[in-house]
Amino acid sequence: MNNIETPLNEIIGLETTIFDSKNKQLIGLYGKIIFETKNMIEMKTDNEKRKIPKAVCSFMFENYGKKIKVEGNRLIKRSHERLECYSWHEI
Numbered sequence: 001m002n003n004i005e006t007p008l009n010e011i012i013g014l015e016t017t018i019f020d021s022k023n024k025q026l027i028g029l030y031g032k033i034i035f036e037t038k039n040m041i042e043m044k045t046d047n048e049k050r051k052i053p054k055a056v057c058s059f060m061f062e063n064y065g066k067k068i069k070v071e072g073n074r075l076i077k078r079s080h081e082r083l084e085c086y087s088w089h090e091i
């Protein structure tokens with residue numbers, strides 16, 4: 001399992017499990033992310049669509065066979081804003 005320092009740039013389409021949350025009813029929830037705003041993600045589970053606040057949860061993403069843990073507060077940006085924060089170039 002990999003832990004990463006920088007959050008994922010694009011999370012829509014990834015499968016995720018909530019492995020920790022201040023709301024204990026969300027722990028273990030599994031689904032595919034279908035939409036994202038600055039503060040929320042929308043997951044499609046087997047039974048329903050759920051809106052999940054990023055700030056109170058920790059997520060485990062599955063991407064290309066790797067599992068990646070990310071604290072939700074590190075995702076509190078729009079995907080393009082996360083990309084801008086971690087991009088750089090040499091002059």
